[in-house]
Amino acid sequence: MNLKLLTLLSTLLFSQFALAIKVILIIPDKEGAAFWNMVYQASTASAKSLGVELEVIYGGVNRFTTLEIIENIIAQPSKPDYLIFRPYHGNTAHVFDTIEAHSIEFVTLEQAFTDKDATELLKPKQKYKHWIGEVAYDNARGGALLLNTLLEEHSSRNPDVKPSITGIGGNFDYLSSTREQVLTALFRSSDISLNQIFPTYWDPENIATNFETILRRYPKTNIFWCASGELALKTLEQYQLLSNKPVVLGGFDWLPEALLKIQQGEMTASVGGHFLMGAIAVTKIFDYHHGIDRFSNHSELYDFEVINKDNVKDYLDFVQQQKWQKINFNQFSAFKEGKEPQTLNMQNIINSIKQ
Numbered sequence: 001m002n003l004k005l006l007t008l009l010s011t012l013l014f015s016q017f018a019l020a021i022k023v024i025l026i027i028p029d030k031e032g033a034a035f036w037n038m039v040y041q042a043s044t045a046s047a048k049s050l051g052v053e054l055e056v057i058y059g060g061v062n063r064f065t066t067l068e069i070i071e072n073i074i075a076q077p078s079k080p081d082y083l084i085f086r087p088y089h090g091n092t093a094h095v096f097d098t099i100e101a102h103s104i105e106f107v108t109l110e111q112a113f114t115d116k117d118a119t120e121l122l123k124p125k126q127k128y129k130h131w132i133g134e135v136a137y138d139n140a141r142g143g144a145l146l147l148n149t150l151l152e153e154h155s156s157r158n159p160d161v162k163p164s165i166t167g168i169g170g171n172f173d174y175l176s177s178t179r180e181q182v183l184t185a186l187f188r189s190s191d192i193s194l195n196q197i198f199p200t201y202w203d204p205e206n207i208a209t210n211f212e213t214i215l216r217r218y219p220k221t222n223i224f225w226c227a228s229g230e231l232a233l234k235t236l237e238q239y240q241l242l243s244n245k246p247v248v249l250g251g252f253d254w255l256p257e258a259l260l261k262i263q264q265g266e267m268t269a270s271v272g273g274h275f276l277m278g279a280i281a282v283t284k285i286f287d288y289h290h291g292i293d294r295f296s297n298h299s300e301l302y303d304f305e306v307i308n309k310d311n312v313k314d315y316l317d318f319v320q321q322q323k324w325q326k327i328n329f330n331q332f333s334a335f336k337e338g339k340e341p342q343t344l345n346m347q348n349i350i351n352s353i354k355q
Contacts, residue, residue: 020053021289025278026060026069026085028109035229035253035275038319043278045324050286050333055080063088067095074102081105081289082132084281089113089173093120100128105288107281107295108134114174123298132288133295135281135302137274142304143179143225146250149269149306150223151192154248158222166218167197168207168226168235168251176202179227179252195221202227204234211238222248229253229270236267254307259316262309273305273346280344283332290335305346314350326353 025043029036040056047054057073060066066088073080083106087095092113099106108131113121124131147165154163167183170176176199186194195218200206215221224239224247226232232251239247251258254272261267280302284294307315330336331352332344342348 020051021082021286022053022055022080023047023082023084023282023285024055024057024073024080025281026066026083027056027058028060028066028086029058030061031058034255034257038254038275039278041322041324042276043282045327046279046282046329046332048325049327049329050283050336052282052286054282060085063091063095067091067098070095070098074098074104079104082107082285084109084278084285086110087112089117092117096121096128096131100130103130105130105132105285107132107285109136109277109281110175111136111139111178112174124295125298132293133281133284133298135277135284137277137304138301139175139178140181141301142252142271142274144182145304145306146252146269146271147182147225149271149308150225150248150250153268153308154223157246157248161222162191162193163223164193164195164218164220165223165225166195166214166221168224168231169197169199170227170231171199171201176227183225193220200227200231202231204230207231207234207238211235212242215239215242224249226251229255229258229272232267232270233258233261236261240266252304254315254319256316256319259307259312259319262307262312263316265309269306269308271304271306274302276344276346277302279329283329283344287333287335292334294334303345315346318346318350318353323353328352 027036027040044054057069060069066085083099083104086109089112121127124133151163165186167180169180180197183194183197186192198214224235226235229251232249236249248268250267250269252271254270254275258267258270262270287294327349332341334341
């Protein structure tokens, strides 16, 4: 290889690195959390496919730590092109004001703020021109999807027994309340008994402490609807300590342990796929950076997917073997495809592997 060609290649490689889109993703949990580890894996795989320089920072566990992390990022001499994070109720406007003042484009994950906050913040690009979009899943429909899946399983097992549902909820935030909407509607139903929705503040240990009391209060419970994967696993564990009867039980998040329980017939279903939120944000940022704004539909909510005994094998194999690096995320980019791409969800990812 002659010197001129070597110099040209070196220049091209340097230019590509220098012009790489720089994105920071703030994970709203401590390192090691099962669900957010899946978000990390999918996000980094999509960034690698698309040539995006992605930095992941853990620790945005509440509104105070998230603000502190963002302030530290802003104080750096080299700032990212884009920021991805989950806002919290209580200081969302202040966080947005801080980022906006430094002209950093940002994308939010989940709709964690209240209706009052949403009225104040408006939609992306309206009040805050650097808030380019959000990636949020339809938690109300997700809660209904889980309930309907559990009711179908109950009906197939015990067609003559009235469903008696006990809800294991999160706390009283927007995320939890929207997932639980479908349950609160059951208080007016005569065909289904909703016993109670127990708040756990997202802490599984609160189930361990109180489950015996819950089961004693509602001994006829035959369905447990749980607001997260960790809550579902802890509920199953405690139930099995106190009863040897099979139970219909499900939650969210697609945790590998929960999928294994579904395969083994101990758990009924898990609703999820939302661990792709970071990968979706990265992919849409890539397109936006190249002049294609796929955040423009500000009312768009993504659909959850459900795993049960009928489809668990494919998903469990993928999650356990962490096949993220086998996925070509270019197929989910409008810029790379030259047309409107297919939706980035797990069904399409699984299908792409099978092809």
